[in-house]
Amino acid sequence: MLNFEYKNPTKILFGKDQIARLAKEIPTGSKVLMLYGGGSIKTNGIYEQVKTALAGFDLLEFGGIPANPEYEILMDALALIKKEQITFLLAVGGGSVIDGTKFLSSAALYEGSEPWDILAKPIRSEKGIPFGTVLTLPATGSEMNSGAVITRRSTQQKLGMGGPGLFPQFSILDPQVIRSIPEHQIANGITDAFTHVLEQYMTYPAHAILQDRIAESIMQTLIEVAPIIMKDRSDYDAACDFMWSCTMALNGLIQKGVPTDWSVHAIGHELTALHNIDHARTLAIIAPNLYRYKFNNKKEKLAQYAERIWNIRTGSVEEKASAAIEKTESFFHSLNIKTKLSEYTADYKQTAAFAAERLKSRGWIALGERKDITPDDVYKIVEMSY
Amino acid sequence: MLNFEYKNPTKILFGKDQIARLAKEIPTGSKVLMLYGGGSIKTNGIYEQVKTALAGFDLLEFGGIPANPEYEILMDALALIKKEQITFLLAVGGGSVIDGTKFLSSAALYEGSEPWDILAKPIRSEKGIPFGTVLTLPATGSEMNSGAVITRRSTQQKLGMGGPGLFPQFSILDPQVIRSIPEHQIANGITDAFTHVLEQYMTYPAHAILQDRIAESIMQTLIEVAPIIMKDRSDYDAACDFMWSCTMALNGLIQKGVPTDWSVHAIGHELTALHNIDHARTLAIIAPNLYRYKFNNKKEKLAQYAERIWNIRTGSVEEKASAAIEKTESFFHSLNIKTKLSEYTADYKQTAAFAAERLKSRGWIALGERKDITPDDVYKIVEMSY
Numbered sequence: 001m002l003n004f005e006y007k008n009p010t011k012i013l014f015g016k017d018q019i020a021r022l023a024k025e026i027p028t029g030s031k032v033l034m035l036y037g038g039g040s041i042k043t044n045g046i047y048e049q050v051k052t053a054l055a056g057f058d059l060l061e062f063g064g065i066p067a068n069p070e071y072e073i074l075m076d077a078l079a080l081i082k083k084e085q086i087t088f089l090l091a092v093g094g095g096s097v098i099d100g101t102k103f104l105s106s107a108a109l110y111e112g113s114e115p116w117d118i119l120a121k122p123i124r125s126e127k128g129i130p131f132g133t134v135l136t137l138p139a140t141g142s143e144m145n146s147g148a149v150i151t152r153r154s155t156q157q158k159l160g161m162g163g164p165g166l167f168p169q170f171s172i173l174d175p176q177v178i179r180s181i182p183e184h185q186i187a188n189g190i191t192d193a194f195t196h197v198l199e200q201y202m203t204y205p206a207h208a209i210l211q212d213r214i215a216e217s218i219m220q221t222l223i224e225v226a227p228i229i230m231k232d233r234s235d236y237d238a239a240c241d242f243m244w245s246c247t248m249a250l251n252g253l254i255q256k257g258v259p260t261d262w263s264v265h266a267i268g269h270e271l272t273a274l275h276n277i278d279h280a281r282t283l284a285i286i287a288p289n290l291y292r293y294k295f296n297n298k299k300e301k302l303a304q305y306a307e308r309i310w311n312i313r314t315g316s317v318e319e320k321a322s323a324a325i326e327k328t329e330s331f332f333h334s335l336n337i338k339t340k341l342s343e344y345t346a347d348y349k350q351t352a353a354f355a356a357e358r359l360k361s362r363g364w365i366a367l368g369e370r371k372d373i374t375p376d377d378v379y380k381i382v383e384m385s386y
Numbered sequence: 387m388l389n390f391e392y393k394n395p396t397k398i399l400f401g402k403d404q405i406a407r408l409a410k411e412i413p414t415g416s417k418v419l420m421l422y423g424g425g426s427i428k429t430n431g432i433y434e435q436v437k438t439a440l441a442g443f444d445l446l447e448f449g450g451i452p453a454n455p456e457y458e459i460l461m462d463a464l465a466l467i468k469k470e471q472i473t474f475l476l477a478v479g480g481g482s483v484i485d486g487t488k489f490l491s492s493a494a495l496y497e498g499s500e501p502w503d504i505l506a507k508p509i510r511s512e513k514g515i516p517f518g519t520v521l522t523l524p525a526t527g528s529e530m531n532s533g534a535v536i537t538r539r540s541t542q543q544k545l546g547m548g549g550p551g552l553f554p555q556f557s558i559l560d561p562q563v564i565r566s567i568p569e570h571q572i573a574n575g576i577t578d579a580f581t582h583v584l585e586q587y588m589t590y591p592a593h594a595i596l597q598d599r600i601a602e603s604i605m606q607t608l609i610e611v612a613p614i615i616m617k618d619r620s621d622y623d624a625a626c627d628f629m630w631s632c633t634m635a636l637n638g639l640i641q642k643g644v645p646t647d648w649s650v651h652a653i654g655h656e657l658t659a660l661h662n663i664d665h666a667r668t669l670a671i672i673a674p675n676l677y678r679y680k681f682n683n684k685k686e687k688l689a690q691y692a693e694r695i696w697n698i699r700t701g702s703v704e705e706k707a708s709a710a711i712e713k714t715e716s717f718f719h720s721l722n723i724k725t726k727l728s729e730y731t732a733d734y735k736q737t738a739a740f741a742a743e744r745l746k747s748r749g750w751i752a753l754g755e756r757k758d759i760t761p762d763d764v765y766k767i768v769e770m771s772y
Contacts, residue, residue, distance in 0.1 A: 001561075001626035003401025008394070014643065015389025175387075207623035209610060210631050213603030221596040237593035240387035240643070245596050257400065257626070 001208045004256040010144045011170040014244065016236075018172045019046070022053035022090075025132055025170045030088035033081060034061040035101050037093045044180035046136055050092055060084055065093065068151040068158065068272060068279065069100030071116060074107075078115065081108050081129075089131035091168075094185075095140025095192075098133050099148035102166045105131050118161050119150055125163030133171040137181060138243040139189035139280065141196060141250025143171035151273070158269040173247065175239035178229065186233060186242075187335035188280035190226050193246040194219060194331070195283040199262050200255040202291065203369035205300050208258045215254045216308050221245045223309070226335060263367035264290055267378055270355040275345045284332040284339050289384040291325050293377065297370055341385050352382035387594045390642040396530045397556040400630065402622075404558045405432070408439035408476075411518055411556045416474035419467060420447040421487050423479045430566035432522055436478055446470055451479065454537040454544065454658060454665065455486030457502060460493075464501065467494050467515075475517035477554075480571075481526025481578075484519050485534035488552045491517050504547050505536055511549030519557040523567060524629040525575035525666065527582060527636025529557035537659065544655040559633065561625035564615065572619060572628075573721040574666035576612050579632040580605060580717070581669040585648050586641040588677065589755035591686050594644045601640045602694050607631045609695070612721060649753035650676055653764055656741040661731045670718040670725050675770040677711050679763065683756055727771050738768035 013021055026032060032054060041047040051059070062077045080086070081104060091101035105128030107115040117123060125146075135143045142148065147162035178186070201215040222245050228238040248254075267290070268282030277285075291298055295318075302321035306312040310327040312320050329339050341348045356379040359367070367373040373381075399407055412418060418440060427433040437445070448463045466472070467490060477487035491514030493501040503509060511532075521529045528534065533548035564572070587601040608631050614624040634640075653676070654668030663671075677684055681704075688707030692698040696713040698706050715725050727734045742765040745753070753759040759767075 001401070001623065001630070003404065005397065005399055007397035011391065011393035012642075013391055015387070018389065207626070209627045210603060210607040210634060213606055214600055217596060217599030217603050220599055224595060237387065240593070241595045244387070244643070248596060256398075257630070 001206060001257040002259070006252060006256045007164070008144065008167065008252050010167045010251075012144065012173060012247070013170060014173045015240075016174060016176060018174050019049040019134060020053055022050065022132075022134070022172065023056060026054070026057065026088055026090070027130075031058045031084065031086050032060070032088045032090055033077070033084070033086040034059060034090045034092055035065060035077065035097055035104070036061070036063045036091075037065050037067070037097050039063060040180070041092055041136060044136075044177065046092060046134065046177060050090070050134060054090075060086065065097050065100045067096045068149075069096045069103070071119075071150055071152040072154065074100050074103055074150070075115070077104055078107050087129065089129060091131060091133040092136065094135070094137030095142040098135070098140070098142040098168070099150065101131050101133070102128070102142070102146070102148035103150050103161065105129050105166060106161065106163070116152065119159040122159065122161050125161065125165045127165040130169050133168045135171055135173050135243075136177045137185060137189060138173075138178070138246035139185075139192040141193070141247055143168060143173065144247045144251040149269070156273045158273045173243055175236060175243045178239040178243065179234045181233060183230065183233075184336070186229060187337055188278050189246060190222055190229075190242070190335055191284050191332055191337050192280040193249040194222050195264060195280070195287055196249040197254065198287060198328075199264055200258065200260045202298050202301050202305065203259040203261055204297065205304075206258045211254050211256065211258050212304070216305070218245050218249050218254070219309050223331065226331075230335065259369040261367075261369045263373050266359070266367050267355055267381060270358050271341070271351065271382075273358075274351060274354050275347070277344050281337055281344065284337045285341055285344075285385045286381065288325050288329045288339060290381050291328075293381045293384060294368065294373065295321065297368070297372070341382070348386055351386075352379045355379070355382050387592060387643040388645070392638060392642045393550070394530065394553065394638050396553045396637075398530065398559060398633070399556060400559045401626075402560060402562060404560050405435040405520060406439055408436065408518075408520070408558065409442060412440070412443065412474055412476070413516075417444045417470065417472050418446070418474045418476055419463070419470070419472040420445060420476045420478055421451060421463065421483055421490070422447070422449045422477075423451050423453070423483050425449060426566070427478055427522060430522075430563065432478060432520065432563060436476070436520060440476075446472065451483050451486045453482045454535075455482045455489070457505075457536055457538040458540065460486050460489055460536070461501070463490055464493050473515065475515060477517060477519040478522065480521070480523030481528040484521070484526070484528040484554070485536065487517050487519070488514070488528070488532075488534035489536050489547065491515050491552060492547065492549070502538065505545040508545065508547050511547065511551045513551035516555050519554045521557055521559050521629075522563045523571060523575060524559075524564070524632035525571075525578040527579070527633055529554060529559065530633050530637040535655070542659045544659045559629055561622060561629045564625040564629065565620045567619060569616065569619075570722070572615060573723055574664050575632055576608055576615075576628070576721055577670050577718055577723050578666040579635040580608050581650060581666070581673055582635040583640065584673060584714075585650055586644065586646045588684050588687050588691065589645040589647055590683065591690075592644045597640050597642065597644050598690070602691070604631050604635050604640070605695050609717065612717075616721065645755040647753075647755045649759050652745070652753050653741055653767060656744050657727070657737065657768075659744075660737060660740050661733070663730050667723055667730065670723045671727055671730075671771045672767065674711050674715045674725060676767050677714075679767045679770060680754065680759065681707065683754070683758070725771075727768070734772055737772075738765045741765070741768050
């Protein structure tokens with residue numbers, strides 16, 4: 001097991017009707033900015049619940065944060081925060097709204113002249129103005145971690161940021177919100193969370209037995225609840241298991257003491273930047289092919305995953321490992337997630353060159369748990385995904 | 387799944403040579419009281435490592451905190467804290483030293499005239515003076531939770547306390563400490579941690595698939611590493627898995643959203659109070675018989691545990707459940723832990739009456755996840771354990 005440091009101070013309020021407890025979690029006298037996305041919270045009742053809960057606060061709002069939160073839009077919110085001297089941010093939404101709020105939390109206290117530097121350099125966020133979240137879309141785990149990913153449309157960039165100052169003070173997880181989420185977003189959420197686990201698990205064996213088993217627990221739970229929640233989003237028990245699994249998949253716990261990869265995300269982000277494909281779907285496109293391409297690096301863990309997750313008990317390490325990749329791809333297909341780039345866009349042929357060039361241009365020479373994935377490898381992996 | 391609230395702000399520093407990082411975790415200018423137990427830290431090198439790391443601090447020490455930390459001794463430490471105006475406590479030890487430190491953290495800020503009231507009433511500890519821990523004996527999980535158990539020898543009482551003010555600021559977990567732990571204490575640690583998981587798992591099914599699987603992950607890991615670490619305490623990989631499993635067994639995570647029992651602990655504490663039997667061993671004495679006695683309440687989870695932990699795949703629910711109880715008792719035996727009270731003391735015959743009477747005298751009428759274990763039931767469970 002590798003040495004590790006772990007601290008996650010976010011308070012989780014999980015279950016039915018927790019939004020009503022919001023007022024107790026925000027310091028009295030706060031000037032609150034509520035941030036949200038495209039407005040679905042106005043049709044599913046969450047907007048009203050939040051407004052009712054915060055009746056005693058000086059409350060402003062900023063809607064319209066899109067999926068893959070855009071820097072240009074967030075800069076408008078930042079101007080509002082500064083002008084109105086906001087003291088507390090409340091993200092009401094999914095990972096995009098929460099990630100955007102994290103950027104704002106950090107940028108509001110950033111003393112440099114160009115907030116994009118937080119992402120471009122990047123600058124670790126040791127502090128931020130306090131914020132909480134009301135999660136409306138389980139997927140990214142952003143509600144219980146200190147990282148964010150922000151997009152800049154003008155330069156087609158999608159970059160990460162984070163730091164110990166960016167944990168939410170609290171996050172409210174009411175699984176009843178899942179009733180009104182469209183099916184394709186449920187599928188995205190399952191795929192995103194499942195791939196988060198894979199990125200922290202599908203590396204090389206590191207003598208971290210408990211972390212492996214907890215990672216496997218999350219994957220087993222997602223596989224078990226996926227068909228239930230895809231069929232009936234009002235199944236509260238399945239909604240609970242789905243929601244909590246998404247949070248646990250990326251709250252830092254399973255990555256402690258083990259190597260992690262994250263190259264599927266790095267490559268996937270380029271597919272979103274170029275083609276605007278849903279984040280989760282880019283992961284489903286890349287992951288199976290990355291595992292095929294880096295098979296020798298990952299075959300021991302792939303075989304363990306084959307045995308424990310997919311009950312593949314016979315065959316060589318290589319045979320089990322290969323079968324597990326096929327099972328993974330079939331799992332994504334069972335969620336109606338397509339796993340070929342050409343199924344998303346007719347204009348796919350330059351994608352491998354684009355992704356490889358972008359990784360080169362940023363001075364990144366290597367990805368993966370062994371730092372042995374070069375831009376040339378990225379080219380080949382993306383090409384395999386056409 | 388039940389509604390839940392979860393927050394655990396303790397920072398974990400895990401791995402080799404982490405004690406050297408101590409100074410960075412304690413606020414500059416603190417007046418530190420280092421608390422420890424019987425002095426084993428002076429022979430295994432940890433005392434020197436801590437002293438070296440804290441060379442820049444005004445440092446006092448208080449040794450001699452015994453297993454089952456005693457109120458009378460802690461009151462001497464409390465007087466020292468007040469006299470010397472200590473601002474930071476550092477527990478260097480196992481669960482007893484850490485629990486004692488938690489009591490002191492709370493008592494130092496308690497404004498009533500009788501600190502025992504914190505335990506007797508009990509009073510929830512919303513605040514305490516800050517403290518950190520250097521864990522030398524994996525077992526209780528106290529290094530990453532906000533609870534403590536304190537003993538008062540003069541009245542043979544062993545009572546719990548806790549509250550959100552009593553999370554350690556940090557805990558240093560260096561698995562190298564395990565090399566010098568006596569074998570019987572390793573066995574106690576495994577038994578204690580394993581039973582902590584059982585208390586949070588062996589109830590009734592609550593549609594909390596992920597929590598079940600994480601609980602199972604901890605038990606599987608303990609079972610896997612137990613024979614390795616019992617045979618060779620210098621096996622660093624096994625020491626890591628053992629140490630992290632003990633922490634994860636009682637840091638709050640697996641009890642969220644599910645019913646919990648804790649009657650094994652409640653009854654076990656009376657056995658320690660009366661006979662001074664090691665805490666972990668009282669759990670091994672009581673748990674199997676409690677599961678036999680409350681079989682109908684627990685058989686579904688016992689059967690799930692049989693399948694997933696002990697690979698018992700055939701037979702009825704009742705047959706699997708019964709076989710799992712036998713496997714549990716055999717596991718304790720494999721650690722050289724005896725599971726009959728008469729194997730610990732010749733003077734056992736009044737224990738059932740003592741335990742039942744004590745539970746009655748405190749006005750407790752019911753234990754267990756269904757609150758259906760009465761003092762009379764306690765009498766019978768203890769009698770089964772003779």
